[in-house]
Amino acid sequence: MSEATDARWPDGLLLAYYGDDFTGSTDAMEAMSAAGVPTLLCFDVPTPELLARFPGVRCVGLAGSSRGRSPQWMDDELPRAFASLAALGAPILQYKVCSTFDSSPDTGSIGRAIDIGVRQMPGRWSPMVVGAPRLKRYQAFGNLFAAVDGTGYRLDRHPTMSRHPVTPMNEADLRVHLARQTPREIGLIDFVQLASPDAAARLRTLQRDDPPVVLIDVLDEASLAAAGRLVWEQRGAGVFSASSSGLQYALTAHWRALGLVPASPGLPVAGPVDAIAAVSGSCSPVTAGQIRWARENGFRVERLDLRRALDADTREAEVERAVQVSIDxxxxxxxxxxxxxxxxxxxxxxxxxxxAACARLTRAQAARRVGEALADVMLRTLERAAVSRVVVAGGDSSGEVASRLGIAALSVAAGMAPGSPLCRAWSDDPARDGLEIALKGGQVGAASFFGSVRAGRLLE
Known part of the structure; x- marks a missing residue:
């Protein structure tokens, strides 16, 4: 497909995606919305009735929880989800993954998701874009790097991801890491090849009837736009892509070069509120710094006692105690x-x-119960207190909380930290419709993140 014939959008949706957790799902929505591509994030398979309420939408997401699930769960749940999204007719169907590629053969297997997803689209390749410079994620010769406080780390030496409690990264070469999860052929368009006039020809040598995964390096804005161009021009009749929001940033960078989206992307700014309610299930050092900031800057910060929250005899009392602290x-x-x-x-x-053992639970069961307890804290707080803006920190926690609030869909209300916009909830329940909610991944945001959400603007 030539650039001349590519310089316009097709009718209908441009992209449909399934997010492997809720925070990542809002990250992808933010990337598209900020570029001027109207996007809706659904909490269940989008129905024609729901989509009819948003006639201008060009991208639809479905928030999921597969990042913490087993391959068997994926086999049971993802075919229906992918098929429902593919039926919407977008030329690109994405399995949205975390930009730190959280996964293992047993938990959140990206390889298994790819094996399921490629069946839904006719393409002869499955592009993978993971690097996202705006999120300080970079891929070079297939190896993934992330920057923390201005210092770049290979993922297997990253201070958090190399020690992740569930899916630690012990391999930065994504080809090696992914090969542990799928027998599918895995190729690479590195940044040198991407910058050459022969990138598309190189891609054609990799394409197969049984689609291979083809990673595309992204180091900077130039390679980001080049990756977007390659995916868009070589999408054919439709492709399936397991990618981070780097795919959204890449596509919109290319569309910007074609003049299809505004030259200066941006989102509205929210106003301040008197107070917010927040819960956090994140174990990351970034979130720990944000909790400390909140404690030192006027928030009422309270620890949930995990032993009591996981014990069937004391769970109710512990949740109610935390709720009362929040309401007071x-x-x-x-x-x-x-x-x-x-x-x-x-x-x-x-x-x-x-x-977990004391509560007679497996580690995975206990982790989910913690999320459920935090969900109960937030739900009861909203039922008893007048609060219009809330925050949930942690990917798994966000899924548990958001799915319990009776929300049908989210759209972006305002910009906040990169990767965590302030969202507007859409619900048939008047008490939830219009709720402002920020879902924050563990690695997202400055120390003052919770204060920024309260202020409706980034704080120094």
């Missing part, structure tokens, strides 16, 4: 934050296996 704070126009852990070295994180 909000009644004084003081923001509240209930958290389950404060960084990877928190004693409850280091001793989580023992805590």
């Amino acid at each position: 704070a909000l009644s004084r126009a003081q923001s509240s934050l209930v958290f389950s852990a404060e960084g990877p070295d928190d004693p409850d994180v280091l001793g989580f296996d023992d805590i």
